[in-house]
Amino acid sequence: MSSQKVRKIVVMGSRSVGKSTLIVQFVENFFCDSYYPTIENTFRKIIKYKGIEFECEIFDTAGQDEFTILSPKYAVGVQGYILAYSVDSRTSFEMTKIVRDKILSFFGTNWVPLVLVGNKTDLHSQREVSAEEAIELAKSWNCEAIECSAKTNENIDKIFDQMLLTIEKVSSPPAETRSGCVIF
Numbered sequence: 001m002s003s004q005k006v007r008k009i010v011v012m013g014s015r016s017v018g019k020s021t022l023i024v025q026f027v028e029n030f031f032c033d034s035y036y037p038t039i040e041n042t043f044r045k046i047i048k049y050k051g052i053e054f055e056c057e058i059f060d061t062a063g064q065d066e067f068t069i070l071s072p073k074y075a076v077g078v079q080g081y082i083l084a085y086s087v088d089s090r091t092s093f094e095m096t097k098i099v100r101d102k103i104l105s106f107f108g109t110n111w112v113p114l115v116l117v118g119n120k121t122d123l124h125s126q127r128e129v130s131a132e133e134a135i136e137l138a139k140s141w142n143c144e145a146i147e148c149s150a151k152t153n154e155n156i157d158k159i160f161d162q163m164l165l166t167i168e169k170v171s172s173p174p175a176e177t178r179s180g181c182v183i184f
């Protein structure tokens with residue numbers, strides 16, 4: 001029997017923001033310059049994080065727009081979401097808000113483990129979304145924002161480390177004191 005913990009992670013966001021490319025960079029360590037629209041795809045990678053091995057199942061989704069309905073297969077049993085936009089596209093940044101709302105309304109909750117990811121930081125001169133703006137948005141969502149480039153491999157590992165950290169916080173919360181009560 002496997003002692004690995006399985007973590008299901010879904011990557012969502014507008015078309016062409018680099019969802020597939022950042023997953024491929026993370027799992028297979030190369031940059032794919034071509035654009036092939038995704039229908040759906042699943043990747044697997046073992047990540048050792050804080051001495052524990054996690055078997056990550058990463059679901060790559062077709063690009064979303066405001067009309068896309070969230071499929072239950074991207075929600076049932078899923079532990080974390082990577083919401084990606086491209087720093088050179090304000091529209092894709094705005095789309096993360098719509099996609100997050102759909103996820104929250106599916107679960108009927110106001111928070112899910114999520115990392116906000118701004119890809120294509122190598123496109124300096126075409127930037128439309130500032131890092132500060134993304135940090136502000138993530139703060140309002142009580143989550144982390146990470147900028148990356150799937151092209152240069154900047155911060156790609158960090159995204160998945162942060163995702164696991166966020167999931168771990170809810171899956172195995174430490175014993176802590178809240179409102180004077182000790183929670184075990």
Ligand SMILES: Nc1nc2c(ncn2[C@@H]2O[C@H](COP(=O)(O)OP(=O)(O)OP(=O)(O)O)[C@@H](O)[C@H]2O)c(=O)[nH]1
Nearest residue numbers: 016017018019020021033037038063120149150151
């Ligand atoms: N300059 C630059 N280009 C990138 C980066 N990441 C992805 N791309 C390019 O952006 C294009 C779209 O990338 P994809 O990974 O296919 O985008 P996607 O979000 O999976 O697209 P859909 O499948 O339509 O949802 C491709 O030509 C990639 O090579 C990056 O960090 N920098």
